[in-house]
Amino acid sequence: MKLKKNIAISESGFVFNPNTGDSFSVNPIGSLILGLLQDGKSERSIKGAIAKAYEVGNDQLEEDFYDFTSHLKQLNLFNK
Amino acid sequence: MKKPRITVAVTALNAVDSPGPGVGVIRSILACEDYEARIIGLSYESLEPGVYMHDLVDKSYQIPYPGAGSDQLLNRLEYIHSQEKIDVIIPNFDSELSHFIRLSPVLEEWGIHLFLPSPQQLESLDKLHLHEFGEKHGFNVPKTKFIANKVEIPGLVEEFDFPMVVKGKYYEAYIAHNLGQVSGYYDKINAKWGLPVVIQEFVKGTEIDIAGLGDGTGQLMGAIPMRKLYITDKGKGWSGVVLGDDGLIEMSRQFIRASRWKGGFELELMRTDDEQFYLMEINPRFPAWIYTTVEAGQNLPAALVKMAIGMKVKPYKGYNVGKMFVRYSWDLITDISEFEKISTMGEL
Numbered sequence: 001m002k003l004k005k006n007i008a009i010s011e012s013g014f015v016f017n018p019n020t021g022d023s024f025s026v027n028p029i030g031s032l033i034l035g036l037l038q039d040g041k042s043e044r045s046i047k048g049a050i051a052k053a054y055e056v057g058n059d060q061l062e063e064d065f066y067d068f069t070s071h072l073k074q075l076n077l078f079n080k
Numbered sequence: 081m082k083k084p085r086i087t088v089a090v091t092a093l094n095a096v097d098s099p100g101p102g103v104g105v106i107r108s109i110l111a112c113e114d115y116e117a118r119i120i121g122l123s124y125e126s127l128e129p130g131v132y133m134h135d136l137v138d139k140s141y142q143i144p145y146p147g148a149g150s151d152q153l154l155n156r157l158e159y160i161h162s163q164e165k166i167d168v169i170i171p172n173f174d175s176e177l178s179h180f181i182r183l184s185p186v187l188e189e190w191g192i193h194l195f196l197p198s199p200q201q202l203e204s205l206d207k208l209h210l211h212e213f214g215e216k217h218g219f220n221v222p223k224t225k226f227i228a229n230k231v232e233i234p235g236l237v238e239e240f241d242f243p244m245v246v247k248g249k250y251y252e253a254y255i256a257h258n259l260g261q262v263s264g265y266y267d268k269i270n271a272k273w274g275l276p277v278v279i280q281e282f283v284k285g286t287e288i289d290i291a292g293l294g295d296g297t298g299q300l301m302g303a304i305p306m307r308k309l310y311i312t313d314k315g316k317g318w319s320g321v322v323l324g325d326d327g328l329i330e331m332s333r334q335f336i337r338a339s340r341w342k343g344g345f346e347l348e349l350m351r352t353d354d355e356q357f358y359l360m361e362i363n364p365r366f367p368a369w370i371y372t373t374v375e376a377g378q379n380l381p382a383a384l385v386k387m388a389i390g391m392k393v394k395p396y397k398g399y400n401v402g403k404m405f406v407r408y409s410w411d412l413i414t415d416i417s418e419f420e421k422i423s424t425m426g427e428l
Contacts, residue, residue, distance in 0.1 A: 006324055008402070018324035018401045020286065020351075021307030
């Protein structure tokens with residue numbers, strides 16, 4: 001799960017994909033995940049960071065993380 | 081060092097709902113500080129907005145429609161040149177290009193420079209020959225057929241699925257969902273642009289355009305890809321964002337190597353969901369959004385002017401991704417006396 005290198009993510013959570021011209025906004029958790037993905041962190045370490053920062057059960061975290069990353073995949077933000 | 085003073089004449093001042101590139105080209109030329117430019121507007125109609133933009137256009141002259149023929153155009157240009165001493169003409173309408181290309185030897189003799197492709201190059205990339213060009217040089221091009229008789233319409237269902245695209249040989253395109261619509265659009269396009277009418281496979285995807293400049297020897301001088309973010313019902317992009325995609329620049333390079341194109345151009349591409357690019361059309365001139373390329377770091381019209389007058393120009397490398405344009409309409413207030421001058425005297 002490697003985020004494309006040229007994806008631009010601003011501090012406000014605005015995301016711009018320069019390959020497609022798509023842009024969208026993410027909430028603070030989304031921004032945290034994207035930032036960590038951009039730093040090359042593993043899935044496990046990202047989930048660990050979320051669990052540390054937010055009160056969330058393991059099942060809920062797994063489900064939400066899967067939903068969010070599936071969405072990112074659909075938006076073509078990962079390397080193939 | 082003293083800057084050269086040049087007079088540049090530009091057509092397509094129709095900055096309307098389906099805008100011509102003229103005003104964007106002029107803005108770009110004036111943004112360059114390597115010369116001092118005087119701008120002459122060449123208009124076909126009295127209400128082309130660029131005629132009244134005195135901060136951009138120093139003087140405007142009406143010229144005859146391409147349908148009047150090259151001789152009429154030459155006579156008019158002779159008069160305009162006697163008044164203005166033109167150094168460069170940049171024609172920006174597809175339909176007038178062949179006339180300017182035909183007249184270019186005479187115009188060059190007069191000292192007027194053009195930076196245009198050869199007649200063969202122009203023909204090889206028009207809608208009628210794009211398919212051949214694509215096949216020869218490895219570009220995906222939608223399946224295309226030309227029809228010049230309505231009796232051919234029923235047989236189209238054997239070669240094309242619905243929807244199919246019905247296009248004019250110069251401008252206009254419609255998406256038809258049944259044979260009745262194909263027939264209606266055929267009549268509409270035939271009445272306006274003549275035959276043949278172009279039938280094309282419908283390709284679903286994201287529209288991407290590339291504005292570029294070729295030097296005529298196979299070298300790409302610059303290219304900026306853009307995705308339209310807001311498209312009007314006429315299919316015109318009224319906002320767009322500059323993309324960063326090396327593949328698109330390489331495709332522009334490949335196009336220039338294959339065509340040895342001389343002058344400005346716009347590649348219209350479609351990116352399908354499975355990341356395939358289709359070359360939908362090649363416009364043999366700069367697009368209306370060309371000023372965006374200046375803000376993105378490549379002043380392609382200025383580079384064209386400089387090459388036309390023999391100045392040395394290096395190919396652009398790199399540009400600013402994420403530059404956007406948001407087009408707007410604006411009520412330019414003028415006076416009936418100005419309209420009177422351009423309507424009756426043919427100059428303003």
